[in-house]
């Protein structure tokens with residue numbers, strides 16, 4: 154499992170560097186200076202009058218081939234060869250039936266070709282000439298008659314020769330058949346093979362398209378030369394003059410096959426004025442020069458901590474787009490309990506390494522275009538928090554759809570929608586969180602260092618002082634900023650959220666924010682910059698990518714604009730100033746997430762941690778007692794979550810927002826009828842809100858229709 158906080162996520166970069174500490178290069182290095190004492194001896198051998206001078210010249214070539222110069226390289230290449238052989242075994246193994254069919258087909262065709270020439274026939278041309286000449290013998294010129302006679306003689310010779318050959322072939326076939334019939338099984342196979350082989354050879358031909366080509370689908374075949382050419386064309390290496398190509402990179406490792414691609418670690422030549430960072434910034438050009446899509450080129454710097462320097466680059470070029478593979482089901486879907494202290498399984502990088510993200514002491518931000526998997530990704534994190542009962546959830550989904558609805562079973566506070574009452578509830582939520590944060594810091598300050606050594610939560614403090622982690626999830630943040638038109642109010646919200654993300658981690662607050670529109674308004678720089686983990690699904694350009702991931706990240710290679718519409722659930726994940734990876738996330742479907750909500754509720758009940766709104770959720774409570782609640786009741790209660798009463802027109806609008814398919818064509822009459830059928834008894838048909846009277850509903854009337862719930866006083 155790869156954890157990716159504060160260290161490079163491109164595991165290959167590290168592995169690659171370690172593979173080859175004693176480096177070799179593809180450029181001609183100046184020979185090492187010879188020890189003083191030896192200079193004279195060398196000169197003596199080199200003297201022009203020494204006839205053995207040339208013969209005694211030691212070649213300036215390493216003894217071992219490049220792939221075997223160190224034990225690590227030898228091992229890496231052996232492993233790669235093993236993988237390749239295993240691939241071929243599987244590739245050809247499943248095609249054995251096809252090969253059998255092809256062999257039979259080629260044998261038959263070869264037999265046909267071998268025998269068709271044996272039976273004597275006149276060619277059409279010969280035949281015509283003979284017939285014409287014989288018919289017109291009287292009028293024919295002497296040379297025509299002579300020609301016909303010659304053709305007949307030739308035909309006679311050909312016929313006799315072919316009859317002999319045909320006879321010989323027939324005897325051969327009969328002997329072979331008898332031999333096969335009489336021979337022991339092993340010899341039978343040998344004889345069959347000996348006969349079939351020349352026939353298969355004869356049967357081969359350009360036009361045999363019966364089967365696919367049994368060649369591994371390697372699309373990129375990289376060599377050091379290609380790499381140098383690509384870098385030169387990208388302006389990262391100087392051009393040479395005449396036959397000299399110019400300076401080249403020094404390959405510290407590779408290029409070698411590594412998984413489903415090519416790996417290479419190289420240093421840029423000195424004197425060119427280019428750095429590893431320049432190479433990362435030219436990813437698209439390099440990809441084009443190598444003839445692949447930029448998504449297939451995974452590059453990172455190799456820093457000093459891994460034995461690198463400012464000119465060292467680790468590059469892996471995939472054979473095809475590694476992010477188009479089918480999604481992997483999240484292991485959380487089947488987990489029964491997790492600890493939030495452990496890294497959360499998140500997805501896989503291009504090379505199939507598992508990526509897990511530790512979230513304790515962190516804050517998170519997810520951004521990107523709509524319908525690319527932001528919410529699904531964000532929910533992966535929250536899902537882990539569901540399976541640890543010592544995590545208290547505060548959730549605000551300003552879109553207010555189904556995505557987070559089932560969190561009502563677990564969430565201490567849940568805000569759905571971006572209407573005025575929802576915004577007011579969110580502000581109250583923020584105030585509650587800030588108060589709790591200060592309360593916790595006050596307690597932590599008072600605790601002896603033996604219990605609280607670093608002024609932060611510990612697993613012991615969490616349980617002993619009832620300070621569960623607080624998972625603060627906000628989705629569709631842009632909707633809140635649109636809804637809050639007052640600049641001052643908006644700034645206050647951003648300040649509060651930034652404060653929670655900045656100071657909260659030590660007190661156990663894990664912020665998990667997401668926004669759809671990656672512009673400066675929706676993702677205030679102030680907020681983004683203090684967030685430690687950022688993930689971005691596809692965006693339109695590098696500027697938008699930097700909006701989410703941080704300034705300058707795209708030029709470092711963390712660029713979500715290289716993703717396409719097909720990359721659902723693929724994010725560029727930034728976990729530190731120089732740590733990033735493109736990750737295909739595990740898939741946790743809405744149904745699986747909803748099941749986890751139910752599991753999370755049960756876990757919290759057992760641990761005495763079911764608190765806040767979830768503890769008083771009448772719909773869930775009634776369902777747990779085996780009562781089937783009509784969907785219209787639970788949906789209306791969800792729509793009125795933050796309001797004791799609501800006008801009918803507003804209620805209808807919110808129901809549509811919640812589930813357009815069901816409520817899209819409902820009117821006041823239909824709503825009233827359905828609620829009545831569901832057992833709602835309205836205490837009045839008019840409600841008064843902010844001094845205005847209008848047709849509407851009281852929430853307590855709706856709650857009254859839920860079995861076993863007490864009427865609020």
Ligand SMILES: Nc1ncnc2c1ncn2[C@@H]1O[C@H](COP(=O)(O)OP(=O)(O)OP(=O)(O)O)[C@@H](O)[C@H]1O
Nearest residue numbers: 480523524525526527528529669721722738739740
């Ligand atoms: N890991 C994944 N693998 C494959 N498909 C995924 C993955 N995650 C999400 N998807 C698909 O992408 C679709 C959109 O996901 P999601 O609702 O999370 O997008 P979004 O970016 O949050 O959109 P919006 O901003 O409109 O809410 C989902 O319906 C799902 O089918």
